[in-house]
Amino acid sequence: xxxxxxxxxxxxxxxxxxxxxxxxxxxxxxxxxxxxxxxxxxxxxxxxxxxxxxxxxxxxxxxxxxxxxxxxxxxxxxxxxxxxxxxxxxxxxxxxxxxxxxxxxxxxxxxxxxxxxxxxxxxxxxxxxxxxxxxxxxxxxxxxxxxxxxxxxxxxxxxxxxxxxxxxxxxxxxxxxxxxxxxxxxxxxxxxxxxxxxxxxx
Ligand SMILES: [Zn+2]
Numbered sequence: 001x002x003x004x005x006x007x008x009x010x011x012x013x014x015x016x017x018x019x020x021x022x023x024x025x026x027x028x029x030x031x032x033x034x035x036x037x038x039x040x041x042x043x044x045x046x047x048x049x050x051x052x053x054x055x056x057x058x059x060x061x062x063x064x065x066x067x068x069x070x071x072x073x074x075x076x077x078x079x080x081x082x083x084x085x086x087x088x089x090x091x092x093x094x095x096x097x098x099x100x101x102x103x104x105x106x107x108x109x110x111x112x113x114x115x116x117x118x119x120x121x122x123x124x125x126x127x128x129x130x131x132x133x134x135x136x137x138x139x140x141x142x143x144x145x146x147x148x149x150x151x152x153x154x155x156x157x158x159x160x161x162x163x164x165x166x167x168x169x170x171x172x173x174x175x176x177x178x179x180x181x182x183x184x185x186x187x188x189x190x191x192x193x194x195x196x197x198x199x200x201x202x
Contacts, residue, residue: 028143034054034055053153063085066157094176100114121197124190161173
């Protein structure tokens with residue numbers, strides 16, 4: 001497919017990247033821009049494949065059942081909005097994982113950024129320092145922070161998650177966790193990063 005925009009600054013005619021690589025980089029850049037509060041879209045009433053944790057939220061804005069922002073649930077027995085929030089997050093990370101898999105396979109700088117990524121337990125926090133480097137390194141660092149925030153959120157919800165999610169959704173959550181632990185946490189889990197941070201402090 002030819003590039004139909006001759007003035008495009010991100011895709012000069014001699015660019016070695018395929019359209020698929022450019023599209024995946026563009027999608028990840030968009031997801032990361034959303035993590036800047038100035039560029040975040042408001043949370044839709046019925047979120048679908050939307051990252052509800054892309055920005056910091058105050059406790060007054062979050063549901064007391066599931067702690068996600070954007071809705072307020074009353075009871076774990078009528079947790080439809082809580083389930084929709086969690087399924088939206090799983091869908092968001094499934095989309096990110098598809099882009100990561102393509103870039104890991106087809107874009108050398110991205111594969112290098114993944115291999116050099118050094119996730120830490122503290123990166124789950126909103127105020128974790130930004131990671132500097134080329135675009136690929138910045139993307140991997142920012143996605144790692146957001147993914148750790150998601151994992152940390154889920155680990156706080158664990159007994160409730162079993163109640164809120166259907167069997168199929170639990171399966172999707174486990175599958176995406178395994179995939180993204182491999183891509184973004186060098187195969188570690190959140191718990192292992194926590195234990196490593198404890199050991200390093202001793
Ligand atoms: Zn909720």
